[in-house]
Amino acid sequence: MYTQALDVMTPQERAADRAAPRSAEDAAADAEREAAFEARIAEGGFIEAKDWMPGHYRKTLVRQISQHAHSEIVGMLPEGNWISRAPSLKRKAILLAKVQDEGGHGLYLYAAAETLGTSRDQMIEALHSGKAKYSSIFNYPTLTWADVGAIGWLVDGAAIMNQVPLCRCSYGPYARAMIRICREESFHQRQGFDALLTMMKQGTDAQRAMVQDAVDRWWWPSIMMFGPPDDASPNSEQSMRWGIKRISNDDLRQKFIDATVEQAKVLGVTLPDPELKWNEARGHWDFGAIDWDEFWNVVKGHGPCNRERLAARVAAADDGAWVREAAMAHAAKQATRERDARRAA
Numbered sequence: 481m482y483t484q485a486l487d488v489m490t491p492q493e494r495a496a497d498r499a500a501p502r503s504a505e506d507a508a509a510d511a512e513r514e515a516a517f518e519a520r521i522a523e524g525g526f527i528e529a530k531d532w533m534p535g536h537y538r539k540t541l542v543r544q545i546s547q548h549a550h551s552e553i554v555g556m557l558p559e560g561n562w563i564s565r566a567p568s569l570k571r572k573a574i575l576l577a578k579v580q581d582e583g584g585h586g587l588y589l590y591a592a593a594e595t596l597g598t599s600r601d602q603m604i605e606a607l608h609s610g611k612a613k614y615s616s617i618f619n620y621p622t623l624t625w626a627d628v629g630a631i632g633w634l635v636d637g638a639a640i641m642n643q644v645p646l647c648r649c650s651y652g653p654y655a656r657a658m659i660r661i662c663r664e665e666s667f668h669q670r671q672g673f674d675a676l677l678t679m680m681k682q683g684t685d686a687q688r689a690m691v692q693d694a695v696d697r698w699w700w701p702s703i704m705m706f707g708p709p710d711d712a713s714p715n716s717e718q719s720m721r722w723g724i725k726r727i728s729n730d731d732l733r734q735k736f737i738d739a740t741v742e743q744a745k746v747l748g749v750t751l752p753d754p755e756l757k758w759n760e761a762r763g764h765w766d767f768g769a770i771d772w773d774e775f776w777n778v779v780k781g782h783g784p785c786n787r788e789r790l791a792a793r794v795a796a797a798d799d800g801a802w803v804r805e806a807a808m809a810h811a812a813k814q815a816t817r818e819r820d821a822r823r824a825a
């Protein structure tokens with residue numbers, strides 16, 4: 481997976497790709513390459529890093545993949561808050577592994593985005609300066625241990641629903657990164673459900689109340705994770721045409737709700753939506769109105785934890801600067817030593 485980052489276009493190839501057509505022959509060549517690209521998409525084939533692609537396709541992928549990578553990295557923070565306070569050694573070991581997995585997902589995804597010619601430094605700078613987005617869900621606080629279970633069950637559950645179709649995304653490096661990520665997210669979802677089930681079936685009344693409270697707080701933000709409704713989603717139409725997104729925001733949200741209502745019954749929790757009702761004609765669960773003002777408020781940086789999350793990431797980068805500098809200095813020394821040894825031989 482990590483080697484994907486090396487499979488990039490050369491600067492010359494990229495400059496050629498971006499250059500405006502200078503002649504009728506160039507324009508004809510571009511039209512031909514675009515037709516080949518569209519044909520590949522239409523037949524369900526993959527576009528690879530060195531293939532020609534329209535500039536907007538490249539930009540759309542960098543936007544989505546880098547946002548996804550940032551979400552995984554910022555997403556380590558709410559649960560990381562509970563590693564030192566997990567209720568048993570078993571739960572602590574599971575949570576440690578899960579948070580490490582999320583870090584790994586972020587790295588695969590940065591590597592996949594790098595194949596499109598944007599460096600990890602550029603992406604991280606965009607995150608730290610507040611230009612780049614990350615998932616709204618990670619701007620909510622984790623107040624109790626039950627929140628860790630609710631994140632696994634609902635947040636990872638929503639993430640899988642959104643991400644399984646991305647394994648068939650038209651851009652090869654992103655699609656391949658998603659295969660392993662989805663396998664791990666599936667374990668994350670099950671461990672969250674298991675933690676909640678243990679509290680619901682073997683816990684005290686206070687623990688059951690704690691689970692219900694967590695579900696009450698995480699339900700609506702989780703269903704907002706799928707993004708704005710289709711008719712207010714500026715990127716969906718083009719992304720679906722290019723096979724980047726295979727299923728629309730609203731359809732994924734509905735699939736998630738349909739699956740989760742049944743799981744809530746097994747858990748014995750109530751979902752905080754009085755309008756949830758099985759609709760026989762549609763074959764789906766109807767649900768109440770989503771507070772899109774809350775969603776946009778959080779996306780625009782005014783959620784309960786946006787400032788805290790960004791400050792934590794910036795502080796981590798600053799605190800870790802000496803490690804990166806030391807690694808670079810070590811690599812430079814090693815290169816010099818190897819060069820000297822080659823000369824001496």
Ligand code: FAQ
Pocket residue numbers: 543544547548549551552555556582613614615616617631635636639642643704705706707708712713714715716719725729779
């Ligand atoms: N939060 O036109 P659309 C995880 C933005 S990973 C913030 O519909 P698009 C693992 C959107 O970027 C969770 N912003 O956009 C984990 C766009 O803004 P832009 C993350 C949002 O891209 C679990 C604008 O609104 N998963 O959970 C959100 O076609 C537990 C208009 O929206 C991914 O990122 C939002 N919820 O569709 C880790 C999956 N929704 O860029 C730790 C990959 C929308 O034009 C613990 N991403 N926006 O300025 C996607 O599938 C898509 O990017 C969507 C949005 C579906 C999120």
